[in-house]
Amino acid sequence: APLERWYSGLHWGQQVRPGVPGRSPRGRLEVGVPRRGIQAALFPAHIGPAPDPEDWWSYKDNLQGNFVPGPPFWGLVNAAWSLCAVGKRQSPVDVELKRVLYDPFLPPLRLSTGGEKLRGTLYNTGRHVSFLPAPRPVVNVSGGPLLYSHRLSELRLLFGARDGAGSEHQINHQGFSAEVQLIHFNQELYGNFSAASRSPNGLAILSLFVNVAGSSNPFLSRLLNRDTITRISYKNDAYFLQDLSLELLFPESFGFITYQGSLSTPPCSETVTWILIDRALNITSLQMHSLRLLSQNPPSQIFQSLSGNGRPLQPLAHRALRGNRDPRHPERRCRGPNYRLHVDGAPHGR
Incomplete structure (x- = not known):
C-alpha cells in the first residue's frame, strides 16, 4: 500500500540517560522517508521536545493542527x-450472535475483593476516563473462560459524541453509548502487567456496555456524579x-460472550481474553453530557472533547465466539447461580 511505502523509512530512536525511565518523554525522531514531500505533509515544523515514541498515538489523526x-x-x-x-486476532470486533457457540460448561465469573471496599484514583489520561485501583485491596477475577x-x-x-455510538465492541452491528472495560493481568503466571501483556494467557478484559436511560448504575453514579466528574475536567486531572x-x-x-483478541490500544498485543457482558448498564443523559464535557487537553489548550475514544472494529475472521447462554433462545432469562457474579465465594444479588 502507498502509505506503507511512505512510512517504510520512518523509525524511532530513543535517548537513554542515566536515571531516566525508558518511557519518559525524551524520544528522538529519526526520519528517512523516501519522498521528501511526505515528511513535510505528515510532520509539520515542530518546536520543542520530540514526542515519546511509546506514547505518540491518538484516536484522531489531527490534534490542534498537528499530526498524531x-x-x-x-x-x-x-x-x-x-x-x-x-x-x-485484533480487537474490538462486531459480535454476531448467530456465530456464538453455546458452551454450557463455562463456569460463572468470580470476583474476589477480600471483603474490602475498593479505593483508587479517577484520572483523565487525555484519552480515557481511567480508574486506577490502590495496591490494597487486591481485586481478582476468575472463572468463566x-x-x-x-x-x-x-x-x-x-x-x-452521540448516543448509541461510543462502545468499541458491537453486538449484531449495534453499538452502545459507552463501554466500561475492566483490565486485568494474570497474576499467577506473571509478576506485573507489562510482562503479562507480552505473554500467552496474559490479560483478561471484562467489558460492560452502557446505554443512556432515565436511571443509572449505582457504581457508575459514584464515578459520574457532578462533584466527582468535574474534578477531572482536563488532561492529567486526578481525584x-x-x-x-x-x-x-x-x-x-447476566450472560457473557468470550473470544481471544488483543489490546485495543498500541501495541495491540494479542494476549487478551475478552469477556463481554451481555446485559447493558444505564447512565442518565446528564451523566453522559458531563462525560462529553471532559477535555483531552490541559486547560491551557483549546477544548477538545474526550469523546470518540475507541478503536474502529477489526475483522473477527475465523475466531471462535463462545457464550454461556444459548443464543438460539434469547427469550430465556438468565436464571440460577451460573448467571450471577460470585463475590468472595457467594452468588451476588441485590
Missing part, C-alpha cells in the same frame, strides 16, 4: 506496534475515591 497517528497509522509509525497493522486468577489493573471508560463496591457495577444476572 490515529488508528490507521498505529502499526506503521512504531515497529513495536506492528500487530496493530498485521495482527490476525479464565484458567487463572487475574488481578484488576485499571477500569477504563470509553464513550461517544481519589474510596468505599466503592465493584460488584455493584455488574447486572444482577
Whole structure:
C-alpha cells in the first residue's frame, strides 16, 4: 500500500540517560522517508521536545493542527506496534450472535475483593476516563473462560459524541453509548502487567456496555456524579475515591460472550481474553453530557472533547465466539447461580 511505502523509512530512536525511565518523554525522531514531500505533509515544523515514541498515538489523526497517528497509522509509525497493522486476532470486533457457540460448561465469573471496599484514583489520561485501583485491596477475577486468577489493573471508560455510538465492541452491528472495560493481568503466571501483556494467557478484559436511560448504575453514579466528574475536567486531572463496591457495577444476572483478541490500544498485543457482558448498564443523559464535557487537553489548550475514544472494529475472521447462554433462545432469562457474579465465594444479588 502507498502509505506503507511512505512510512517504510520512518523509525524511532530513543535517548537513554542515566536515571531516566525508558518511557519518559525524551524520544528522538529519526526520519528517512523516501519522498521528501511526505515528511513535510505528515510532520509539520515542530518546536520543542520530540514526542515519546511509546506514547505518540491518538484516536484522531489531527490534534490542534498537528499530526498524531490515529488508528490507521498505529502499526506503521512504531515497529513495536506492528500487530496493530498485521495482527490476525485484533480487537474490538462486531459480535454476531448467530456465530456464538453455546458452551454450557463455562463456569460463572468470580470476583474476589477480600471483603474490602475498593479505593483508587479517577484520572483523565487525555484519552480515557481511567480508574486506577490502590495496591490494597487486591481485586481478582476468575472463572468463566479464565484458567487463572487475574488481578484488576485499571477500569477504563470509553464513550461517544452521540448516543448509541461510543462502545468499541458491537453486538449484531449495534453499538452502545459507552463501554466500561475492566483490565486485568494474570497474576499467577506473571509478576506485573507489562510482562503479562507480552505473554500467552496474559490479560483478561471484562467489558460492560452502557446505554443512556432515565436511571443509572449505582457504581457508575459514584464515578459520574457532578462533584466527582468535574474534578477531572482536563488532561492529567486526578481525584481519589474510596468505599466503592465493584460488584455493584455488574447486572444482577447476566450472560457473557468470550473470544481471544488483543489490546485495543498500541501495541495491540494479542494476549487478551475478552469477556463481554451481555446485559447493558444505564447512565442518565446528564451523566453522559458531563462525560462529553471532559477535555483531552490541559486547560491551557483549546477544548477538545474526550469523546470518540475507541478503536474502529477489526475483522473477527475465523475466531471462535463462545457464550454461556444459548443464543438460539434469547427469550430465556438468565436464571440460577451460573448467571450471577460470585463475590468472595457467594452468588451476588441485590
